[in-house]
Amino acid sequence: MVFFLFPPNFSGEFWAIRRIIKKEGGKTASEGAKRKSPKLFYEVNTVFTGLLRTVILYVLIIAGVRLMGKRQVGELEPSELVLSLIIADLASVPMQDYGIPLLTGVVPILALLCVTMILSVLTMKYVGFRAVLCGRPSVVVCNGALDQREMARNRLTVDELLEELRCQGYTDLSLVKYAILETNGKLSVLPYSNQKPPTARDMKVSVQESGLPRVVISDGRLLEHNLKALGHDRPWLEQQLRQRGCKGAEEIFLMMVDEQGGVYLARRELE
Amino acid sequence: MRRLWISVGILLFLLGGSLFNAWYAKELTGGMEQRLRLAQQLTEQDQWEQALVLTQEVYDQWESRHFYLHATMRHSDTDQILRGFRTVMEYLRLQEPDQYNAANADLITQLELLAEMEQPSVVNVL
Numbered sequence: 389m390v391f392f393l394f395p396p397n398f399s400g401e402f403w404a405i406r407r408i409i410k411k412e413g414g415k416t417a418s419e420g421a422k423r424k425s426p427k428l429f430y431e432v433n434t435v436f437t438g439l440l441r442t443v444i445l446y447v448l449i450i451a452g453v454r455l456m457g458k459r460q461v462g463e464l465e466p467s468e469l470v471l472s473l474i475i476a477d478l479a480s481v482p483m484q485d486y487g488i489p490l491l492t493g494v495v496p497i498l499a500l501l502c503v504t505m506i507l508s509v510l511t512m513k514y515v516g517f518r519a520v521l522c523g524r525p526s527v528v529v530c531n532g533a534l535d536q537r538e539m540a541r542n543r544l545t546v547d548e549l550l551e552e553l554r555c556q557g558y559t560d561l562s563l564v565k566y567a568i569l570e571t572n573g574k575l576s577v578l579p580y581s582n583q584k585p586p587t588a589r590d591m592k593v594s595v596q597e598s599g600l601p602r603v604v605i606s607d608g609r610l611l612e613h614n615l616k617a618l619g620h621d622r623p624w625l626e627q628q629l630r631q632r633g634c635k636g637a638e639e640i641f642l643m644m645v646d647e648q649g650g651v652y653l654a655r656r657e658l659e
Numbered sequence: 660m661r662r663l664w665i666s667v668g669i670l671l672f673l674l675g676g677s678l679f680n681a682w683y684a685k686e687l688t689g690g691m692e693q694r695l696r697l698a699q700q701l702t703e704q705d706q707w708e709q710a711l712v713l714t715q716e717v718y719d720q721w722e723s724r725h726f727y728l729h730a731t732m733r734h735s736d737t738d739q740i741l742r743g744f745r746t747v748m749e750y751l752r753l754q755e756p757d758q759y760n761a762a763n764a765d766l767i768t769q770l771e772l773l774a775e776m777e778q779p780s781v782v783n784v785l
Binding site: 488495502503505506508510 | 662665666669670677729730731735
């Protein structure tokens with residue numbers, strides 16, 4: 389890529405200029421002024437190198453995180469956590485130190501992403517491998533009783549367990565049927581059935597399914613694809629707006645429509 | 660499975676590239692070391708001009724590989740070798756045998772170390 393950006397003799401000129409600048413150290417201001425343009429060129433080139441490197445490594449990391457999927461952002465498996473920790477450090481070194489070749493950052497990052505992808509595919513295909521790499525969930529509370537051995541194995545203290553339970557709204561351990569420490573470090577709490585809030589099905593109540601609400605107008609802009617996906621057209625939308633006393637989409641800050649035709653509308657506040 | 664094979668392919672490519680780089684660095688610096696030793700032998704026979712021409716050729720070869728060297732090696736190491744070349748050539752012009760021998764030996768060692776750093780050896784890995 390550098391060949392496309394610079395003429396073939398660019399690197400020779402660059403280093404010749406750099407050597408001149410290095411030699412300039414002890415010279416007077418008037419002598420230094422004669423070399424003003426090469427020095428400026430060198431400085432501009434250093435900043436440019438830093439900028440280019442930052443962009444390349446940033447795009448590479450974004451691509452890597454994107455490949456890891458949504459879980460990368462919040463809940464990390466051990467291998468993912470390791471990747472996140474290492475990848476940031478690898479990228480920062482050539483980003484800050486221009487004396488280190490960019491390849492020393494790019495090659496390890498690419499290698500890490502490839503290894504992670506291989507491990508990811510293998511964990512999907514082989515359950516045993518998944519258990520080795522990610523571990524297994526640990527049941528730390530079973531039928532309201534603490535499994536102390538399992539807690540010790542996971543180095544989970546009683547205080548930590550109680551804190552996690554309180555965070556999920558359980559202060560009484562006897563209400564908990566199962567508490568499972570997941571491989572991503574989160575605690576899943578399953579209360580006894582008689583402690584669960586009743587659902588509509590439990591109460592034998594018929595509830596109409598509203599479906600997924602979609603944004604049809606966002607900040608005055610009509611999102612045609614969402615309107616079509618809901619099976620409606622512009623005349624329907626105009627009718628809905630007229631019923632609510634609006635002249636056009638530009639007056640609406642947010643309009644959401646669900647699959648049953650239910651409309652949520654928020655007008656734009658006047659400036 | 661496609662992602663698996665692509666990842667394996669990229670890893671193999673990176674591995675092949677790093678091995679090629681190790682081989683190329685060894686070849687490049689090995690040839691230079693040989694010619695620098697030859698230049699030293701010429702100075703021992705009092706053929707300073709020929710030694711300077713030979714060293715200049717090696718230096719030109721080094722400069723012509725500038726992009727490769729700076730894309731793969733630490734810049735501080737390549738800069739150090741560049742300084743070494745300049746010193747050696749200056750002593751050749753001045754025809755200072757003691758200083759030249761010391762500077763040339765230092766330059767050869769730096770070239771050896773540069774290639775050694777890239778080799779896929781257990782020592783380097785550890």
